Amino acid sequence: MGLRTRPIGFGYFKTKFNDKVLQDEQDVGTCELLQDSKVRIIISQEPEKSNLLRLEEAPLIKRIELLFHMEHSSIPMSLEVDVSDTIGKLKERIQSIESIPVNRLVLSFLGNELNNRSTIHECGLHHQTHIEVSIRASPPAAASTASGSNAGSKKLKLLVLPRCGTKKIPVEVNASDNVGELRKQLPILQEKLRFSLPSNGYFFIHKQSVMDDKRSFRWHHVNQGDTIEIFNGWVTRGS
Incomplete structure (x- = not known):
């Protein structure tokens, strides 16, 4: 009544x-x-x-559904959350799905950025509230470092082919490293990934050219994602 x-x-x-x-x-x-x-x-x-x-x-509503609008998608992402969760925790959940660094995620409601330490309840968010998600640009310092004096240490993700027809082994090297550094890595990777290396010596081939262990990957024009092949034997260079 x-x-x-x-x-x-x-x-x-x-x-x-x-x-x-x-x-x-x-x-x-x-x-x-x-x-x-x-x-x-x-x-x-x-x-x-x-x-x-x-x-x-009287029972309090503890779990609600929030709708997140990503700037790169027209379809909102739905997440069930606890009203006691912080905005920082929401960002961590989004990061696990979208693989975007937490420090670059910006959550906004009605045009106002939400504070990481505030809870969903404190922000006044209710069931099926729409939240805008944007991505903050990378810090200028990081960008200048990448293009500056440290550019020589740029990481390269390569694939090594131990033998023809075998599975390629992923490796990561610095562009400024000498090829000999790869030779040092391979025995360690061999134990973890269980692949075979030639027991009587080997050398590296990149795009049908023999690689010099004393030259850098940049000198050999090795690019991101390239494949380096392993061949049995030794290379003898004249004086």
């Missing part, structure tokens, strides 16, 4: 009929309310303890 004690502008009220307090769970028939029945409305400044207990025991 919706007639139990509840706040109004100047206090709390409850309803009585035949000296009995009417409860929300009861309908008109149960209460025996007939045409022209008189119902008393009693107003008080404080709610009854029983009603306070009811309000305190």
Whole structure:
């Protein structure tokens, strides 16, 4: 019936009929309310303890669904979250799905950026709230370092082919490293990935050219994703 004690502008009220307090769970028939029945409305400044207990025991919504609009997608991403989760934790979940660094993620609601330390509840986010997700540009310092004096240490992800027809082995080297550094890595990778190296010596071939262990990968014009082949034997260079 919706007639139990509840706040109004100047206090709390409850309803009585035949000296009995009417409860929300009861309908008109149960209460025996007939045409022209008189119902008393009693107003008080404080709610009854029983009603306070009811309000305190009412279940709170703890999990809600939020909709995230990524700047590179027209379809929002839906996540079920706990209202006590922080914005920082939300970013970590998005990072695990989208593989975007957490420090570059920006979550905004109604045009305002959300603070990492604030909880979903504190930000006033409700069920199916729409949140804008944008990606912050890389720091200028990082960009200048990549194009500056440290550019020589650029990482190259390469593939090594131990023998024709075998599985290629992924390796990572610096562009400025000498090819001999790859020879040092291979025995370590051999133990982990269990592939065979020629026991009687070997040399490296890149794009059908023999590689000099004392020259850098950059000198040999090795690019990202290139394959380096291993051949049995030794290369003898004249003086």
